[in-house]
Each structure stands twice: as structure tokens, then as C-alpha cells.
Amino acid sequence: MIIRSEQLSDYGEVFKLNYLAFGNREDESKLIESIRLSEGFIPELSLVAEENEQIVGHALFSKAEIVDEENCHEVIVLAPLAVLPSNQKRGIGGKLIQEGLKRCVELGYTFVFLIGHPTYYPKFGFKQARNYGFELKQFDVSDDVFMVLELTEGNIKTTIKGEFRFQSHFFN
Numbered sequence: 001m002i003i004r005s006e007q008l009s010d011y012g013e014v015f016k017l018n019y020l021a022f023g024n025r026e027d028e029s030k031l032i033e034s035i036r037l038s039e040g041f042i043p044e045l046s047l048v049a050e051e052n053e054q055i056v057g058h059a060l061f062s063k064a065e066i067v068d069e070e071n072c073h074e075v076i077v078l079a080p081l082a083v084l085p086s087n088q089k090r091g092i093g094g095k096l097i098q099e100g101l102k103r104c105v106e107l108g109y110t111f112v113f114l115i116g117h118p119t120y121y122p123k124f125g126f127k128q129a130r131n132y133g134f135e136l137k138q139f140d141v142s143d144d145v146f147m148v149l150e151l152t153e154g155n156i157k158t159t160i161k162g163e164f165r166f167q168s169h170f171f172n
């Protein structure tokens, strides 16, 4: 299995994969289409897992913001992440996350946020974001699902605080 950047020719397969992984609904597939067309899209952070010429997993890391009274900081959000149902529990989701985080570091980002399963993402270092002073107003979710990962140690307590904001595409 290889993890690589998504190409234009993968779009159809990625749509189908997300449709199947999210229980035969199109919401996430359509969200991906919107993000691809947005300013927040970073092509090298749309990752696919490929095996035997089939795409078995996909992860999309894109731009988001932390806003306080004076500043706006660019951060990354991971959403969505999906593995083909027949290929789950083989570590593919984990490999996509790890490769994505590595690429985020290489691109100079310091924080990755997400809303997700509270027992899955902590395995990769994600922690409850509200514990570090980050707010979320756009979605009403419990503390355990709003998470952050600090890519370079030492920033959380010293550099930024504020409200985490998804791009507007997450609401259309």
C-alpha cells in the first residue's frame, strides 16, 4: 500500500469511497468537492491510500483559522478521513493521519484541529482543544470530540489562543 497525493483522476473514486465509508451518504463527498475549489485547499494534503490500483483510504487536511481579538492564525483541519469499509482496521487510517501530519510539519504548520471520534484520534496525539483555551462556536459539540494536535512542541500554551473557525464550505 502506498500513501500519495490525490490526483484529478482519483476524484470519482474518492467520492465513492467517502460515500460508502460514511454509510451511503454524500455529505462528506460533497464537502471534499467544495474544499477542493476553495482557497483552503492544499493539494499535497489531500492524501489517498492506494493498494492494487484501488483507492482504499482518503484524508483531507485543509486550511482553517484561529481568531482572537487581534490576530488570525492559519492552522490545519483534518476532515474528512475515510477508509473503505472492507479495508478498515488494517491501520490505513493511521497511516494517512501520520503521513498528513508529517507533511503539515514540512509545510510549516504548527496546529492540526478536528472534530472526531474521541477514542480514535488520541492514539495519534490529539488532545481536547478546549483544555488549551481554544473555543469552537460554529458547531455545538462536546469537549471530547473537539481536538488539537501540536506539531511543534511548546506552542500551545505560549503562542496562540482563540476561536477555531472552519472555512464557510463546512456549512454549505
Ligand SMILES: CC(C)(COP(=O)(O)OP(=O)(O)OC[C@H]1O[C@@H](n2cnc3c(N)ncnc32)[C@H](O)[C@@H]1OP(=O)(O)O)[C@@H](O)C(=O)NCCC(=O)NCCS
Pocket: 021, 022, 080, 081, 082, 083, 084, 087, 088, 089, 090, 091, 092, 093, 094, 095, 115, 116, 117, 118, 119, 120
Ligand atoms: C475511522 C476510520 C477512518 C478508521 O480507519 P481505519 O483504517 O479502520 O483505522 P485504523 O486501522 O488506523 O485503526 C483502527 C482502530 O480504530 C478504531 N475505530 C474505528 N472506527 C472508530 C470509531 N468510530 N470510534 C472509535 N474508534 C474507532 C478501531 O476500533 C480500531 O481500534 P483498535 O486498533 O484498538 O482495534 C474508519 O473506520 C472509517 O472510515 N470510518 C467511517 C468514516 C468515519 O467515521 N470517519 C472519521 C470521521 S471523524
